[in-house]
Every structure is written in C-alpha cells, then in structure tokens.
Amino acid sequence: MPLVDLPPELLLRISAYLTTIELGNFRLISKHVENTIFDSFAREFFTKKQFMLEQVSLQALVDISNHPTLAPRLAEVVISTHVFPSDHELATPCGKAMYEAGYASHDVLLATGQALNMLSDAFSKLPNLRTIGLRDYNGRGRFRDGDLATWKSWAWSFGWEDMSAYSPAGQFLRPLVLISPEAILPLVFYALGQAKVSPESVHIFLRKHARLTPRSFDILNGYLGEKVRPVLGEIKELMLAIGPDTPQSYFRSDPSNGHGPATDAPLTRLLERTPKLETLRLNFDPRQSFAARFLDWLGDPVSGQAHPSTSLVTQPVLLPRLSALELGMLSISADVLLKVLTKFDLQSFSLWKVTLDDVSESGEEDHWQPLLYDLAAALPQSTRLKSVLIGFPSHTCRGVVPFRSGPRLEDPVFFKPIGAGAEGTYNTSDLAQEVKHHAGPGTSMKVWLEELSTRTIVKRQEDISDVSDSDEEAIHDDIEDDEDDEDDENDEDDDEDE
Incomplete structure (x- = not known):
C-alpha cells in the first residue's frame, strides 16, 4: 500500500x-x-513559542501573527533573555549573516523602539494569546530530537546553519549571550498595552543570577503607563522572580524598621491593580530584605474601602480572588509569614527554601514547629485550603542576627516520617526536607498541619552529614514550572504525603 x-x-x-x-x-x-x-x-x-529580542526572531513572531491558520493557535509567547553576541568585526557566522541581511542589533531595536512596535504588532493579531513568559533558559521536553534537545528561541541558530560544526540539537554550539531581564518586563507590558491585549497569565522563570528588580515593576508611570492598567486588570496568574534592587542592597536593613517606599512602591502599586488575580508566585533572593518588607505589606489587613495608591505610600491590598500563593527563596519572620498565609482565603500554598529569621541566642530551637501549629489554629473550620507544599525549610542559626552583612548561616529543618510524632522512633535516613499534602473529602488540613508540626526537627550544620542526601537532586533554585514546553498541563500528584 x-x-x-x-x-x-x-x-x-x-x-x-x-x-x-x-x-x-x-x-x-x-x-x-x-x-x-x-x-x-x-x-x-x-501553541507555545520562544523568541529573542533580535530582528530575525521578532520578525518570525510577526509573520506567525499574520498567518491565518497559525496565529489563532499561538496561545503562549515566551521572550528569552538570550541575544546574539555583539560582533562588530563579523568574527562569527552570526555576525556576518546579520550584517549581510541588514538586520539591526538587539540594542538598536530596544533603543529605537522597534522591538516595542514589533511586539505590539504581533500581540494585536494573536486572538488566543493567554500567557506571556520571560525566561533565561531553554525548556526541556523536545523528545523527538533526543533526550538532550530543548525548546530554544526562534532563530537561535541564525548564521550557523551551514557551519560544519553546527548541531541541530545545539548540544555543543552556544552562540548566544544573556542580557539583564530588568527592562524586558516593562517592554512586554507596554507592548501589550499598546496592542490592547490582556493575557490571563504572566510567567517569569529566571534560573540564572540576573532577576527582575523592583524597578522592573515601575510600569504605571510615563507615556504608556495608562495603557498598562487594563492589562493588569485582567491578569489571573502572576509568577515573578525578584532579585535585589542593587548589589549594595544585600542585608541593607531590618524589615522591622519599616518599608522602603522608593523600592517597594512599584510592585505594590502593580498588585493593587490586579483585582482578578487568583495565583501569585514570588521567587526572591534570600540575600535581600525586600522580600520581608514586601510580604509584611502584603499581609497587612485592609480596613474600609481600598483605593489604588497615587504616591510612594501604598495602602494594603485586598486581592479578593487570590486562592494560590507560592513563595520561594526568601528569609522572613514567622509572624509575617503567618500573617500572609492567613490573610487570604487560600486553596493552596507552597513554601520553597524559606528561611525563618526569628532565632536568637536565647530563642527556641525550632520556629517551624510553632509556626505550623499556629497556622493550624488560625485557619477557620470552613477553610478552603486543600493543598500544601513545603520544601527545604530552614531557619537562621542561633546567635546570627538577620539581615546583617556577611555570610548567612542556616540550620535545615527536616520532617520525620508519618507516625513518628513528637516521641516516636525513626531512622535518620527517613527524614525528608519536602512534604506535600492534598486534603481529600472528609479530611482536614488543620489536622494535618497540626500533626506536621510535631514531626519537624532541626539538624544543626555539624549534624547534617548524618542525613540521607537522596533528595539532593530535587533541589531547585526556585519554585518553577517543570512541565516545561511539551504542553500546557501541570499534572500534580494528589497523594497525601510524600
């Protein structure tokens, strides 16, 4: 046949x-x-495509948006921080191809506004655009081209295709460099505002050292600020990776001294204009005090009618639809964390690599145990909370003052196996640094959290060699979306405990 x-x-x-x-x-x-x-x-x-801020890549996005069949299918656009290396002497095939094609470099595209116009033009012609992303890595999941193949940005191999060393899988050839993501997020929001397009989800996944800074969220001022407000008003899912404002801001101040209006206001003003927000994921940098100050503000109760702030002094935010909160890579006091987790009517929360900064020389040995117990007690009987993930918790070592300059010392917190309780016996190898629970019908998250509090145990730095390192491969820098790029589904286990 x-x-x-x-x-x-x-x-x-x-x-x-x-x-x-x-x-x-x-x-x-x-x-x-x-x-x-x-x-x-x-x-x-x-369905999901990744592009660079390069003319050849953005032109492909524009061409897709003009395609009558493909444009309706593109639901997620990811902007990469990868760009072609600067090559004024045409030392690489990429540089030569750029010159011969008459393409402008990425810095010219950004400085002249061409990148903004190309993104705006493309976004305006994608009728089913639901998600905008920003990332500094290539996603896994391209299995048809081998286990090591990844989903790279469109045109990543431009100029290299005819080289004898060219590898379609890109396993050995890396002709790209990274630029700071700080200015890319405002560019994307301005393009959406200019195109009058409001996606439901904004996903920022950054695995390298460069993160967004508080300045990245200063998008409500200026010529295009007014056009961004309708975009924010439709966002249901917001996932951010936030670093220090400046390198000098590490350990800058104690959060108990109050907010830092000049740096905190842009993000707080942004959240004030997301009334439909349902999922909020915040990955921070544990070397900064911004996270603790910001979450202290986020947990403040709202009294009376909330109004958007118009100055550096921001008001507490309501977020009436928030049902999922995910926090990662931060140092915070137990009181502030408890305040945030109990303010909203959450259905799920995740805490990943969170350090409690409550320990003093005369303090308790474990501050996670009372935190979990107090959280269980504070939840109402009618709580909607059904899913909890806690991974790699720790607290500041005894005698170490939080947010003081110098290397941070942290004692890891482990969870004993189910049934061990406060007095139960267990093997050291059975200790886990990650637990997750999904409350099924007829079960109570309050009961599980209270029981979990009895299973927390601190291992001092000098004792952690006794603990099995079988979970070491599971450690990630952030809470991140590991479904990667094959599809849009994120299937999580509903098992009660792992």
Whole structure:
C-alpha cells in the first residue's frame, strides 16, 4: 500500500517517531499527508513559542501573527533573555549573516523602539494569546530530537546553519549571550498595552543570577503607563522572580524598621491593580530584605474601602480572588509569614527554601514547629485550603542576627516520617526536607498541619552529614514550572504525603 494511502491514524503514528527535520520532509510528501498531520504539527510547534529580542526572531513572531491558520493557535509567547553576541568585526557566522541581511542589533531595536512596535504588532493579531513568559533558559521536553534537545528561541541558530560544526540539537554550539531581564518586563507590558491585549497569565522563570528588580515593576508611570492598567486588570496568574534592587542592597536593613517606599512602591502599586488575580508566585533572593518588607505589606489587613495608591505610600491590598500563593527563596519572620498565609482565603500554598529569621541566642530551637501549629489554629473550620507544599525549610542559626552583612548561616529543618510524632522512633535516613499534602473529602488540613508540626526537627550544620542526601537532586533554585514546553498541563500528584 502506498504511503499516501495509509489511514490518518497510521500517518500520525509514523510522524511521532520522526525528528523535526524528518517531520518537515514528511509534510512535503503530499497534500494528503500535510493535511492529515497539520493539526498535530501545529499543536506541538505553535501553541507555545520562544523568541529573542533580535530582528530575525521578532520578525518570525510577526509573520506567525499574520498567518491565518497559525496565529489563532499561538496561545503562549515566551521572550528569552538570550541575544546574539555583539560582533562588530563579523568574527562569527552570526555576525556576518546579520550584517549581510541588514538586520539591526538587539540594542538598536530596544533603543529605537522597534522591538516595542514589533511586539505590539504581533500581540494585536494573536486572538488566543493567554500567557506571556520571560525566561533565561531553554525548556526541556523536545523528545523527538533526543533526550538532550530543548525548546530554544526562534532563530537561535541564525548564521550557523551551514557551519560544519553546527548541531541541530545545539548540544555543543552556544552562540548566544544573556542580557539583564530588568527592562524586558516593562517592554512586554507596554507592548501589550499598546496592542490592547490582556493575557490571563504572566510567567517569569529566571534560573540564572540576573532577576527582575523592583524597578522592573515601575510600569504605571510615563507615556504608556495608562495603557498598562487594563492589562493588569485582567491578569489571573502572576509568577515573578525578584532579585535585589542593587548589589549594595544585600542585608541593607531590618524589615522591622519599616518599608522602603522608593523600592517597594512599584510592585505594590502593580498588585493593587490586579483585582482578578487568583495565583501569585514570588521567587526572591534570600540575600535581600525586600522580600520581608514586601510580604509584611502584603499581609497587612485592609480596613474600609481600598483605593489604588497615587504616591510612594501604598495602602494594603485586598486581592479578593487570590486562592494560590507560592513563595520561594526568601528569609522572613514567622509572624509575617503567618500573617500572609492567613490573610487570604487560600486553596493552596507552597513554601520553597524559606528561611525563618526569628532565632536568637536565647530563642527556641525550632520556629517551624510553632509556626505550623499556629497556622493550624488560625485557619477557620470552613477553610478552603486543600493543598500544601513545603520544601527545604530552614531557619537562621542561633546567635546570627538577620539581615546583617556577611555570610548567612542556616540550620535545615527536616520532617520525620508519618507516625513518628513528637516521641516516636525513626531512622535518620527517613527524614525528608519536602512534604506535600492534598486534603481529600472528609479530611482536614488543620489536622494535618497540626500533626506536621510535631514531626519537624532541626539538624544543626555539624549534624547534617548524618542525613540521607537522596533528595539532593530535587533541589531547585526556585519554585518553577517543570512541565516545561511539551504542553500546557501541570499534572500534580494528589497523594497525601510524600
């Protein structure tokens, strides 16, 4: 039987085993083959795409937005912090190709506003755009090209295709460099505002050292500030990775001394204009005091009618629809953390690499135990809380003053196995640094949190060698979305404890 006469299900089965290059050739066999596998091809390669702030890459985004069939399929656009290296002497194939094609460099695109206009033009023609992302890495999940293949930015290999050392998988060739993400987020928001497009989700995943700074959220002022407000008003999911305002701001001040209006106001003013927000994820940097000050503000109760702030003095925020809160990579006092977790009517929360900064020379040995107990007591009987994840908790070592300059010393907190309780016996190898729980029908999160408080145990720095390191590979810098790029689903286990 000729290949073109095979039933559609067999053609789709065959296409699943082909590499990307082979799949492209397979589509050229006939119109029948192309029509049969096009939906599968478009769903895999055009539902979510990553682009660089380079002319050749942004032009591809514009071309996709002008395509009558592909434009409606593109639901998630990711902007990468990767760019081509500066190459004024045409020392690389990429630099030579850029020059011969007459393309402007990324710094010219940003300085002249061309990047803003190209993004705005593309966004305005994507009718089903639901998610905007920013990242500094290539996502996993491109299995058809091998276990090491990743989803790279469009045009990442520009100028290198004809080189003998070129590798389609890109495992050895890295012609890209990274730029700071600080100014990219305002650029994306201004482009959305200019295009009058309001996606539901904003995902910022940054694994390198460069993070967003508080200045990245100063998007409500200036010429385009008014156009950003409608965009913020429709956001339901906001995931941010925030670093220090400046390198000198590490250990700058104790959060108990009050807020820092000049640095805190941009983010607080942004959140004030997200009344539909349902999910908030904040990954910080544990070397800064901004996180503690910001969360202290976030947990403040709202008295009377809340009004958007118009100055550096911001008012408490209500966030009436917030149901999921995820916090990672920060140092905070137990009182502030408890205040934040109990202010909102949450259905789930995650705490990843959170350090409690309450310990003094005469303090208690474990501040996580009373925190979990107090949280269980503070939750109402009618709580909607159903899902909790706590990973790699710690607290400042005894005698170490929080936010003072110098290296931070932290004692890790572990969880004893179920049934061990306060007096139960257990093996050291059974200790875990990550627990998660999903309360099923007829079960109570209050009971589980209270029981978990009896299973916390501190291991001093000199004792942690006795603990099994079997979970070491599970440590990530951030709370992050590990479904990566094959699809938009994030299937989490509903098991009660792990």
